[in-house]
Amino acid sequence: MVVLAMITRNSAERIKDFPEVLNSTLSIPYESMILVDDSDTLTTKNIVSNFAKRNNKELLILSSGAVRTRAVARQKAIDAFLENYNDEWLFFLDDDLILDKEWWSKASKYLNDGYIGIVTGFVMHIEDFVRKYLEIRKIDQWTWFKIKFEGRGYTGDTMFKRDALIKVKETYGLIPPYLHEYEDAWLFHKVRCLGYKYVIVPTNCYHLGHHRLSIISATKNPIIVYKMGFNAEAFIPNVLSNYESINGAFMFPISYLNDAVKHIREFRRKYGEISNVTLMELRILGTYMIWLMMRILNGRPGDPCEK
Template identity: 25%
Template structure:
């Protein structure tokens, strides 16, 4: 399949070398090169100053760089405008694609009703050896199922293959710098196409967790954006259910990695999102 067609890949960057853990961005680029038939790498860059673009050119020769200060939602829209192929991918700068990612994903498009295919993002802990997570099929499957369940509510653009014609004219709200992935998912579904979430292909998500920087104000900001742009229901029941769903996810992260820190940070993110919702929705006077 990789010899029969090529696709454009849209990559959002901003100091990706230094912002991620050491070596992660390089590993991400290598996984794209090995597992996706890249026609052109479209880099929407937020004026990186740490050698991010130089590193990209070491891996890819056909690169189009668009430098912009646009927020994430609008940056994705800009990237789509430069796509020339029938299908394209969004790949985040901190994910490692599994072997044969494209070949596994593209087969779903044999069904004409499919508009996009997303591979489960498997959370990563630095204390876990790579070979262990890839050979622990049972644990990876359970974790992937949990992430798929989360995707159906939240959406995601970690590693997603999309039919270009469906989203070519999409206008993402300029102020939507969070949850733009959910906006894209709903846009495709509202056009009558399916968005497939699958455990194979998948990606390893080596996110540098910043949940320890969260507080009530951050939670309020996220809750406000979600409600303003219709990215979530406004009922207390829905938000409480979403918060409770974080517990099994947190437990699996701990069980997989035996690392308390990323598991605790994951729970904190959902905790502050829930408190932020309460404050944004009901005006409650909550403190950290």
């Protein structure tokens, strides 16, 4: 019914509890596993191989090849799934996510619905700062996750239906290899654009790591998001709609500046510090200003359903 897929790169060295991530998958009734590993050593491969042998799992090990991006790795896993297995669902799991023991019992009830092409788990664990920031903005964690998922997708613990993956490949081709950080957004939106629905399952998964953006990524990512039309803003639904007009593109960052100041003041009043929240607001404002420049220079935001 389901094949498990993992994309790894030096996971054994980076993630202390990587074996626990693997053990958490045993609550999922899979028989086969695809590993796309681009590690610098054999340690991760060996750990996964030993895990598969101990638990009688068929294991297919691949690598991205010359171009090592998450887009290439994810496409490798999809192609291997479509070419080598007949199962109906491909389950992508991040190398730093421990599954809830009840994940499958909560998710499996949706698998026979022909309209559903994506089933994902709701990750409860978040950083303390993010929890406080959500409180300041009066956004509950479920709403935040839903806004984020609808904007940019997610493959941390996400299943994709076989038919949906086939149709995406036939209609849109391969995941663009340069999408190192937004390959999940591309895949999610293409499945959605084909008419499939998604389900977010209220699980209690635990994310061991938190991604930190470099200055280069903080500049490059908003450009990709704008061109693709991903709406990848975790706090405001459909935020790119503000950039459909020139007036909206100018007014939105200006109006948000007032909100940013309020957020910083409220955070200081409630928690007594402003460094993290100031960096957060500067990043958000920076994104909005990059989008303004994109609107001036390149026109309207992209359409994620465009072929």
